[in-house]
Amino acid sequence: MRIALVSMHTSPTEIPGSGDAGGMNVVVAEAARALSARGHEVVVATRARADLPAGVTRLAWSGRAAAGQDPLSPVVAVLPAGDPELAKGELPGVVEQFAAELRALGRFDAVHGHYWLSALAAQRAWGGSAPVVTTFHTLAAQKNALLAAGDRPEPAVRLNAEAALAHSSFVVAGSESELAGVNAFYGTPALGSAVVHPGVDTALFAPRSGGAGSAAPLRVTVLGRVQPLKGQDLAVRAAAELAIADPGLFARTEWVIAGEPTPGAADYAAELRRLAERAGIAARVRFLPAQSREQAAALLASSALVLVPSHSETFGLTALEAGASGAPVIAAGHTGLLEAVPDGVAGVHLSGRDPVAWAGAIADLLRDEPRRAQLAASARRHAELHDWAAHAAALERIYATLAG
The missing domain is CATH 3.40.50.2000 (Glycogen Phosphorylase B;)
Known part of the structure; x- marks a missing residue:
């Protein structure tokens, strides 16, 4: 045809x-x-x-x-x-x-x-x-x-x-x-x-051998266009809550927000940086530009967790790519994310937008390495079906x- x-x-x-x-x-x-x-x-x-x-x-x-x-x-x-x-x-x-x-x-x-x-x-x-x-x-x-x-x-x-x-x-x-x-x-x-x-390209988006090592920070990543729809502000607020609730654990983390603002979202992107500064966590929050496919694959594979705090998603391709990369996902439990990230298989669903609840769920998984490994393996199997x-x-x- x-x-x-x-x-x-x-x-x-x-x-x-x-x-x-x-x-x-x-x-x-x-x-x-x-x-x-x-x-x-x-x-x-x-x-x-x-x-x-x-x-x-x-x-x-x-x-x-x-x-x-x-x-x-x-x-x-x-x-x-x-x-x-x-x-x-x-x-x-x-x-x-x-x-x-x-x-x-x-x-x-x-x-x-x-x-x-x-x-x-x-x-x-x-x-x-x-x-x-x-x-x-x-x-x-x-x-x-x-x-x-x-x-x-x-x-x-x-x-x-x-x-x-x-x-x-x-x-x-x-x-x-x-x-x-x-x-x-x-x-x-x-x-x-x-x-x-x-x-999903499961050859490109795949777990990487020779992990980051125990001394490396636990990377928590949000990947995608920066705009209110994607809800990156919730990730920054959750990071701030974790810094209050468990300073020791927070000190072992690195938070990455990768992506550029869509047209008209420059103020929102600037506010994310101000949020981090006001909360006193700016030193542990990195803002990266848009990532090529190869860069995105490397970033996801190096992440302990990937967050998808969107207000809605048609599907949630980034979440599927994270699972293929062996990174468990904490996602808003609605719309297409229910299919991209099966709860308990590729990650964890959260029903609200309370940053305290998100910080608690993030902390639970960061502390539980066997659970993260289990989710990483089942997330990879789920991705291989697509x-x-x-x-x-x-x-x-x-x-x-x-x-x-």
């Missing part, structure tokens, strides 16, 4: 944790590679920006993904649409222009829009000739229902577009939670739906059915 994966507002070539790049970028890139490995011609379409000029390139294969294979790399088509400096909130105004550029790419057997802007543009480009598959990644109505303090609710234009797409395209959800949200907020998708979990080849095979079946 000739397959179009549309990612209008962000490119799969970007580093997750920078700008608007996150788990969706990983899903699009890995799905493109895995579909290509199955013999399909894959074109990933994204919008040109000042830092991403228009043109055509290829989504390079890593040595891991291409081991024993020589597939054709997916094409990345960077299409001009509006001023390259447009902010994300202004992109609805150039959907029609982007759709015209999509049409110029020719006919496709399968069209998959990632995020509502992409699906809307794909429908306007090819809706009359091919059924469009939509993956929302972050569901606006669900996000608004679980909105973080200080975060802006998603606008009506997005809510209305998602509702329309739910009834005019085939919906692929990243988790049972996301699909339940679609059904609850927008109604049952008229053209059908399916849950296709993301995969494979990008299986992800692509599930998409292929959906595309073939719709094309038929």
Whole structure:
């Protein structure tokens, strides 16, 4: 098949944790590679920006993904649409222009829009000739229902577009939670739906031999875009509570927040540093930039614990990657994290946002090395059940059915 994966507002070539790049970028890139490995011609379409000029390139294969294979790399088509400096909130105004550029790419057997802007543009480009598959990644109505303090609710234009797409395209959800949200907020998708979990590269994201040693600090990591939705402030507050409750244990820890603020979240990122300073713990809290895939894998594998304090997650790919790396996860017990981090298997769920409770759960696991080792082993086994080849095979079946 000739397959179009549309990612209008962000490119799969970007580093997750920078700008608007996150788990969706990983899903699009890995799905493109895995579909290509199955013999399909894959074109990933994204919008040109000042830092991403228009043109055509290829989504390079890593040595891991291409081991024993020589597939054709997916094409990345960077299409001009509006001023390259447009902010994300202004992109609805150039959907029609982007759709015209999509049409110029020719006919496709399968069209998959990632995020509502992409699906809307794909429908306007090819809706009359091919059924469009939509993956929302972050569901606006669900996000608004679980909105973080200080975060802006998603606008009506997005809510209305998602509702329309739910009834005019085939919906692929990243988790049972996301699909339940679609059904609850927008109604049952008229053209059908399916849950296709993301995969994980278990060769790259893997436990590392020769641990850090008993003298090394116990690393507690939060990895991802810095924004109110991801709730990094809860991790800093929990660190402060642990410093009060058990100064000796806290002195053995190192807290890492890795990622860059999304556009509009610079004040939130600055407040995280101020929180650490006011609590007197800034010396033990490190702020790192966005991590490459290789850097992220090394960071997770070196962590005693990984925290995912998000207000909501479509799935929680970072949590799955942490488990593959042998790092137990303490996660907010809701939405897609229920599937990415099975409680008692890949980590521990916490039901509220009380930093004292989070500090207690963190302390319990840091003190209990056998329990951490048990969770690390079972988290790795859980991650091994999630494979990008299986992800692509599930998409292929959906595309073939719709094309038929």
